[in-house]
Amino acid sequence: MRLKSLAAALALPALGLAFAAPASAFCGFYVAKADTDLFNDASKVVLARDGERTVITMASDFRGDVSEFAMVVPVVDIPTEEQIHVANPALIDHIDAYTAPRLVEYYDENPCEIARRQKMMEDMAMMPAPTAAGMMEEAEELGVTIEAEYEVGEYDILILSAEESDGLITWLNNNGYKIPDGAEETVGAYLKRDMKFFVAKVNLERHDGSSMLRPLQVAYEDEDFMLPIRLGTVNAEGKQELFVFALTREGRVETKNYRTVKLPSDMDVPIYIKDEFADFYKDMFAHQVEKQNGKAVFMEYAWDMSWCDPCAAEPLSRSELRELGVMWLDEDTDDDMRPGFGPQPVDAFVTRLHVRYDAETFPEDLEFQVTGDRSNYQGRYVLRHPWRGDYGECEAAGDYAVSLVERWDDEANELAKLTGRDFDAIKTKMASLGYSDAILNNVSVEPKEKKNWWQKLWGN
Amino acid sequence: MDAVARFPFRLYRQMDADPRHWQVAALGGLFTLSWITSDFGVTLLTLCLSFAGAMIAQLLGTTISNARDGNPFLYRFEWKSALITALGITLLLRAADPWIWFAAGFVGISLKFLVRIDGKHIFNPGCIGIVTMMLLLGNKAWVSPGQWGQAPLVAGYAMALAALTLSSAKRLDIALGFLLGFAAILFARAAWLGDPMVIPMHQMSSGALLIFAFFMITDPRSTPDSRLGRILFAVMVAGLAAWFTIGPNVRGAPLMALAALAWTTPVLDRFLPAHRFQWSQPRSAASPKQLNYSLMPLQGTKETHP
Numbered sequence: 224m225r226l227k228s229l230a231a232a233l234a235l236p237a238l239g240l241a242f243a244a245p246a247s248a249f250c251g252f253y254v255a256k257a258d259t260d261l262f263n264d265a266s267k268v269v270l271a272r273d274g275e276r277t278v279i280t281m282a283s284d285f286r287g288d289v290s291e292f293a294m295v296v297p298v299v300d301i302p303t304e305e306q307i308h309v310a311n312p313a314l315i316d317h318i319d320a321y322t323a324p325r326l327v328e329y330y331d332e333n334p335c336e337i338a339r340r341q342k343m344m345e346d347m348a349m350m351p352a353p354t355a356a357g358m359m360e361e362a363e364e365l366g367v368t369i370e371a372e373y374e375v376g377e378y379d380i381l382i383l384s385a386e387e388s389d390g391l392i393t394w395l396n397n398n399g400y401k402i403p404d405g406a407e408e409t410v411g412a413y414l415k416r417d418m419k420f421f422v423a424k425v426n427l428e429r430h431d432g433s434s435m436l437r438p439l440q441v442a443y444e445d446e447d448f449m450l451p452i453r454l455g456t457v458n459a460e461g462k463q464e465l466f467v468f469a470l471t472r473e474g475r476v477e478t479k480n481y482r483t484v485k486l487p488s489d490m491d492v493p494i495y496i497k498d499e500f501a502d503f504y505k506d507m508f509a510h511q512v513e514k515q516n517g518k519a520v521f522m523e524y525a526w527d528m529s530w531c532d533p534c535a536a537e538p539l540s541r542s543e544l545r546e547l548g549v550m551w552l553d554e555d556t557d558d559d560m561r562p563g564f565g566p567q568p569v570d571a572f573v574t575r576l577h578v579r580y581d582a583e584t585f586p587e588d589l590e591f592q593v594t595g596d597r598s599n600y601q602g603r604y605v606l607r608h609p610w611r612g613d614y615g616e617c618e619a620a621g622d623y624a625v626s627l628v629e630r631w632d633d634e635a636n637e638l639a640k641l642t643g644r645d646f647d648a649i650k651t652k653m654a655s656l657g658y659s660d661a662i663l664n665n666v667s668v669e670p671k672e673k674k675n676w677w678q679k680l681w682g683n
Numbered sequence: 684m685d686a687v688a689r690f691p692f693r694l695y696r697q698m699d700a701d702p703r704h705w706q707v708a709a710l711g712g713l714f715t716l717s718w719i720t721s722d723f724g725v726t727l728l729t730l731c732l733s734f735a736g737a738m739i740a741q742l743l744g745t746t747i748s749n750a751r752d753g754n755p756f757l758y759r760f761e762w763k764s765a766l767i768t769a770l771g772i773t774l775l776l777r778a779a780d781p782w783i784w785f786a787a788g789f790v791g792i793s794l795k796f797l798v799r800i801d802g803k804h805i806f807n808p809g810c811i812g813i814v815t816m817m818l819l820l821g822n823k824a825w826v827s828p829g830q831w832g833q834a835p836l837v838a839g840y841a842m843a844l845a846a847l848t849l850s851s852a853k854r855l856d857i858a859l860g861f862l863l864g865f866a867a868i869l870f871a872r873a874a875w876l877g878d879p880m881v882i883p884m885h886q887m888s889s890g891a892l893l894i895f896a897f898f899m900i901t902d903p904r905s906t907p908d909s910r911l912g913r914i915l916f917a918v919m920v921a922g923l924a925a926w927f928t929i930g931p932n933v934r935g936a937p938l939m940a941l942a943a944l945a946w947t948t949p950v951l952d953r954f955l956p957a958h959r960f961q962w963s964q965p966r967s968a969a970s971p972k973q974l975n976y977s978l979m980p981l982q983g984t985k986e987t988h989p
Contacts, residue, residue: 412876446932473822474779477723480886481829485722518832522722586881592934595779595823596723 265464267315268450271548272593273472275444278548282315282438289377289425292436293400296421297413297451300443301370301382308440309376314547315438318468320536322524322575324486324602326500327533331610331623338619358398365390370419376437377430383420387411391420399424406457413451442548450589456582462517467576467589470544472551475525475596476574478589483576484519486511486602490637491630493653494606503604503642508577510643517584524575525600533603544571572597607634614662628660702903703763709846710770710898713839717774717890721830725773729784733776734769736788737808741765744796764808765792767898771809774894775938776816779823787812787824800949803959807905807941814942817935826935831890839890843897854901856910860917862887862896865937868925886928895937907948909957916951920944 269280281294362369366386373380385391388411392402400422402410413420423439455463469476477483486508496503511521528538541552549571578585607630614624631653639646653659698704717724745760765788772787791812795804816824831839847855869883900906900920907913920940927936 408877408879412878415876448932477827477829479827479829480889482721482832483723483829515832583881586879586885592825593822594777594825594827595820596777597779 265466266455267319267466267468269315269318269438269468269470269547270448270450270476270591271470271544271550272448272476272591273551275446276442276550277445277448278440278442278550279450280310280315280438280440280547282312283436289430289436290427292425294421294423294439295395295400295402295454296423297410297418297454298382298421298441298443299416299418299445301419302421302441302443304371304373304375306442307373307375307380308442309378309437310440310546312435312437314539314543317536317539317543318547318573319466321531321534321538322468322526322573323535324488324504324523324604325533325535326497326604326606328497328606328608330608333610333612334619334623335612335617338617361397362394365394367391367394374426374429375439377425378423378439379426380421380423380439383422385414385420388414395420395422403457406454409453409457412453440548442550448591448593450591452578452580452585452588453582456580456585462579462581465578465580467574467578467591469574469576469591469593470528470547470549470571471574471593472570472572473593473595473597474572475522475594475598476576476591477522477594478520478576479592480587480590481585482515482519483522484515485600486521486523486577487641488600488602489605490641491605491607491634492638492641493631493634493649493658494608495652495656496604496638497606500604503638506642506644508579510641512579513643517579517581520589521577522574522600523577523602524573525596525598526573527597527599528569528571528573531601538569541569544569609658624662628663631658701763703767705846706767706898707763707770709842710767710774712842713774713894714770716839717831720832723777723827723830728781729776729778730769730773732781732784733772733788733812734766736785736790737765737769737772737792737812738762738788740789740792740796744792748796764904768792768808768812771894771898772812775809775826775891775899775935776813777825777827778816778820783816783820783824787816790815801952803949803952804905805945805948807899807902807945810899810938810941811945813935814938817939826891826938828889828891831893836888836890836893839893843893847897847901854903854906854913857906857913857917858896858901860914861900861921862892864918864921865892865925868922872929892937895941899938900941905945905948907951907955907957908959909951909955912948912951912955912957915955916944916947919947 267282269278269282271278271280281296283292283294359369362383367390368384369381370384371382373382383391383394385394388407391414392406392410395402410420421441425436450467452463452465467476492503508521512519528544531538539547545552549569552569552571578589609627610623612620614620632650635646635649635653638644638649650659654661698708714725714730718726741760741762741764745758746756748754749756749758768791769788772784772791776784776787778784778787789812791806791808791810794806794811794815795808798805813824813826817826847858866883866887869886870880872878873880873883900917907916920937923940923944924937927933927940933939
């Protein structure tokens with residue numbers, strides 16, 4: 224009896240959301256830099272959270288026959304029509320681009336120039352300059368109640384409650400929502416927690432005919448800050464891909480019931496990665512997931528929304544943030560408004576989390592918590608363009624050529640560690656592009672003795 | 684040669700002279716684990732800050748109460764307790780600003796001296812330090828229960844169990860009472876919901892839960908004196924923590940539950956009286972020192988007999 228009341232207490236306040244992801248409900252993901260489909264079947268979710276107020280934006284890059292599109296999301300409260308909204312898909316692309324892992328490039332200077340300048344200016348250290356880079360009746364028979372029915376944008380939305388998971392699943396399947404086999408237990412668990420089901424389909428009459436579907440948004444208040452993912456793992460083929468963009472006033476968002484780790488960042492990688500950044504990111508992510516035994520949530524970006532460095536895309540504007548659900552922007556009365564003076568600082572912190580999951584590695588729904596940590600973090604990979612010229616021109620140029628060869632070794636090593644690719648294959652590829660010790664062939668300077676650290680220290 | 688052969692035994696005896704030695708060793712191990720394996724883990728700075736806060740409060744509290752009681756200046760200066768409190772705070776508390784760790788240590792130990800019933804402090808210092816910061820500062824102070832990977836977790840459990848079994852404080856009852864009570868609720872709930880059992884298993888494998896169960900709720904000084912009282916206490920904390928977790932989603936649920944139920948310790952002590960635990964007592968006075976290297980010191984008890 225005690226237990227029952229415990230469980231009931233859980234079910235009441237929770238408004239959780241999950242994707243049934245029937246076959247192709249969500250797919251496609253574009254990274255800013257590469258602008259290529261990287262991860263198929265990826266769901267993208269923006270969560271704006273302040274206290275208990277939450278706005279969830281669920282995006283899909285669904286392409287194809289829109290009559291096939293369906294979305295099944297468990298919720299607890301029955302939202303009113305005003306709490307549901309459709310957003311501009313460009314918003315998701317923008318926040319995706321702004322937070323995407325990025326490449327930065329640096330160009331080495333002519334080492335002879337540097338040596339000359341150093342001679343002139345004695346101890347001045349030089350830094351290379353960075354550059355940027357008949358429903359009702361059937362329902363009743365099956366014990367399913369249609370609690371509310373809305374038409375929002377191109378979507379027909381129903382809020383369903385049910386007595387039994389079997390009845391609900393039968394009803395959903397009969398009405399064109401493809402619920403995978405084996406979902407009874409998961410659906411049943413949500414129903415026992417007194418949750419309702421938010422289901423959406425595209426109304427072809429109200430759809431403008433484009434293959435692009437706009438993201439659906441729901442505003443709600445709840446103590447729980449979570450994202451039910453279990454329906455998506457039922458009978459899923461392979462791993463699911465999910466991106467969560469969390470917007471808060473206070474700081475970074477982390478998962479409470481799963482380990483959050485930072486995607487390795489700030490490595491020097493070979494120049495050729497520039498042409499295959501998408502593949503690099505994909506391989507690296509897969510390798511890092513493997514290293515964590517598939518059991519971690521990756522933080523790819525955490526940053527104050529007022530700025531970026533380097534910017535993969537401009538920060539989101541106030542109106543964009545507002546549309547994504549950042550409800551506190553206009554509430555801060557002490558905000559000094561300075562219209563017309565460029566972008567204003569906004570009190571919003573974004574966290575980009577990337578999860579690859581299945582029922583085995585992520586058995587439970589994702590639970591988040593907002594932290595007060597405002598440290599900036601970004602997935603950033605560095606390309607260093609060598610200076611090309613006559614390495615025999617001066618002694619410094621010869622030294623530089625030797626250091627280049629060492630640097631390229633390090634870059635190959637970093638790439639191998641990040642992606643799990645074969646070190647020798649990387650070296651071969653680099654050599655074919657002119658990044659190998661072959662550059663030393665033309666260097667006429669005699670190989671110098673390697674200096675001891677104390678010699679480097681005091682220069683004697 | 685003889686001295687070398689005897690060294691392990693001497694070391695063991697010295698470690699075992701005070702159960703807190705084992706605790707410090709285990710917590711130090713967990714600190715290292717977190718330091719190595721977590722991106723959002725402990726740092727030396729946070730340890731130093733919480734230790735400084737705890738030590739200053741311990742020093743102030745000790746000298747003031749000694750001055751009042753007419754004891755020597757540093758009589759019973761329990762710096763080891765302050766160290767354990769600091770380690771617990773560093774391992775569990777995450778904060779937006781460095782001063783928060785210092786404040787947590789200071790507040791935790793201060794409340795140990797200020798809030799006492801029958802001469803026994805009722806709040807676990809580490810727990811109340813963290814809880815105070817979370818309540819006062821909102822999201823600027825938090826607990827990250829998910830930040831321990833699976834492998835470190837297994838190692839952590841092994842270390843914690845070893846430390847507690849070896850420790851002569853004999854508080855395994857309360858750790859197991861809490862963990863079993865908490866697990867029972869989660870498993871029963873999963874069974875009722877029809878969830879697969881991997882879900883409660885996953886919920887139980889939290890590093891923060893481990894540290895809480897083995898190093899916080901087990902504190903002999905702020906838990907009931909009798910075994911029955913301790914088990915009752917552990918089960919109550921487990922129940923409240925489970926409700927906090929699945930009900931209103933309270934942050935740092937086990938810590939909040941322990942702080943909220945601290946008042947029951949003096950009540951349980953009244954109804955189920957037993958010998959009061961003391962950390963360091965003149966052991967040699969109680970039992971004449973034996974210079975044999977018995978491997979069975981676990982049989983000994985360190986509870987005082989008034």
